[in-house]
Amino acid sequence: MMQRIFLYIDGSPAAHRAGAWVIRQAKEWRSRIYVLAVVDTAAIAAAARRTRRPRSKLRGEWEEIGWRNLYEIEDDAFEAEVKVSLIMEEGSSLQRIAELAKSYEADLVVVGYDPKVDLDKLAARCPCSLAVIK
Amino acid sequence: MERISELLARENILLELRSKEKIEVIRELAQLLIDKGLIDSADDFFKAILKRENLESTGIGHGVAIPHARTKSVKNLILAFGRSEAGIDFSSLDGKPSHLVFLIAAPEDQKSEYILTLARLSKLLRQDDLRNQLLSAQAPAEIITVISKAEG
Numbered sequence: 665m666m667q668r669i670f671l672y673i674d675g676s677p678a679a680h681r682a683g684a685w686v687i688r689q690a691k692e693w694r695s696r697i698y699v700l701a702v703v704d705t706a707a708i709a710a711a712a713r714r715t716r717r718p719r720s721k722l723r724g725e726w727e728e729i730g731w732r733n734l735y736e737i738e739d740d741a742f743e744a745e746v747k748v749s750l751i752m753e754e755g756s757s758l759q760r761i762a763e764l765a766k767s768y769e770a771d772l773v774v775v776g777y778d779p780k781v782d783l784d785k786l787a788a789r790c791p792c793s794l795a796v797i798k
Numbered sequence: 799m800e801r802i803s804e805l806l807a808r809e810n811i812l813l814e815l816r817s818k819e820k821i822e823v824i825r826e827l828a829q830l831l832i833d834k835g836l837i838d839s840a841d842d843f844f845k846a847i848l849k850r851e852n853l854e855s856t857g858i859g860h861g862v863a864i865p866h867a868r869t870k871s872v873k874n875l876i877l878a879f880g881r882s883e884a885g886i887d888f889s890s891l892d893g894k895p896s897h898l899v900f901l902i903a904a905p906e907d908q909k910s911e912y913i914l915t916l917a918r919l920s921k922l923l924r925q926d927d928l929r930n931q932l933l934s935a936q937a938p939a940e941i942i943t944v945i946s947k948a949e950g
């Protein structure tokens with residue numbers, strides 16, 4: 665039984681659909697959702713080079729967006745009466761998903777489909793089943 | 799959106815919470831807002847806050863908790879702050895007690911402002927310097943000043 669579902673969100677439409685799917689499933693399975701947002705340091709570094717804006721400023725903006733995404737999902741989960749925990753992390757998204765899914769003993773990891781993400785790599789690192797929502 | 803430092807009034811700040819347990823802490827902070835007439839129905843308000851506490855941990859780690867709810871019992875977004883030297887168990891995922899507690903309530907139809915306020919506050923409170931300054935502040939006015947400076 666999927667008691668602990670680990671949802672990674674990045675603000676994308678696919679992640680939003682993944683969130684809706686997870687909440688529906690969690691309600692049916694009576695699971696707890698752990699929602700993860702990651703301030704991806706490599707992406708920030710690339711954006712800083714591209715935009716010539718300070719990393720610290722970009723980091724603050726991206727973290728706030730991450731928290732907004734987390735609280736949006738939390739509010740939806742609350743309306744559905746689904747138990748939820750929020751996690752904000754920093755680093756490599758792929759790495760943090762796998763590490764935290766292991767740390768929290770996730771039964772299922774759910775992500776929104778992103779063509780830039782190496783799903784084979786994520787699946788290989790995941791300690792449990794992986795669902796990708798388009 | 800109003801700044802966090804503008805939403806937080808001096809009289810809604812407790813430098814040392816008397817309560818030692820999560821639910822009682824929430825009641826203690828809510829009482830500040832009730833006494834000022836900012837909450838129409840204390841019962842409805844508590845139901846909303848406690849319902850959320852039963853479903854999730856509002857402890858976000860690093861010694862911080864942000865109990866929050868949208869409810870018909872408030873007309874505007876309101877904020878209270880309390881500090882506990884001993885720490886309160888808010889079931890944070892990092893297992894640490896919460897020493898800084900921010901209570902947020904918003905009207906049901908102000909979801910955007912509510913989410914934005916939660917996000918901004920959560921982001922600010924991940925700064926070690928800010929948390930340390932809040933822990934060592936000597937007066938409610940200093941709490942507000944520290945937050946205002948962190949907001950930039």
